[in-house]
Amino acid sequence: MLNDEEKLKIKAQTKLAIRDCGGQEAAVEATGRLERHQSLSDYGNAQMLNKYICIDSAIELDRFSGNARFAKLFASMNGGIFVPLPKGTAKGCLEIAAGKTAVEFGDVMVSLGAAIKDGEINQLEALDTVREIKEAMVALAGLAEEVKSKAKK
DSSP states (O other): OOOHHHHHHHHHHHHHHHHHHTSHHHHHHHHSSOOOHHHHHHHHOTTOTTOOOOHHHHHHHHHHHTSOHHHHHHHHHTTOOOOOOOOOOOTTHHHHHHHHHHHHHHHHHHHHHHHHTTSOOOHHHHHHHHHHHHHHHHHHHHHHHHHHHHSOO
């Protein structure tokens, strides 16, 4: 069962997703099934904790706005991260993805090295290092997709 804090996070993302779509009218159109603007308003209303957006509508708003707010939120709420995969490939993309991955891994090592040099990792150092690790994970996922796309069929 979702706790109140999680419900409020979903409601906050709903408000932002509606804004990203260009307002309630555009968001209603994007969902394809909601008929009332009031439904979206209720989904974002912090006073109505037990009424929140359905997964299909959340996916449609993500797709329409192109920013994957709900995908990121749902992954985070379940202990993960959302890793968007690259769209299409072109000549040289594998090399670019490999280089980006190397750079991101280097950033992880620099951040981690700075964090552990005094023998302790403080909160700020941990946040910075975890952010760098997540960026490296995204780069690795992109590299994996490039490698798969280059495989002979």
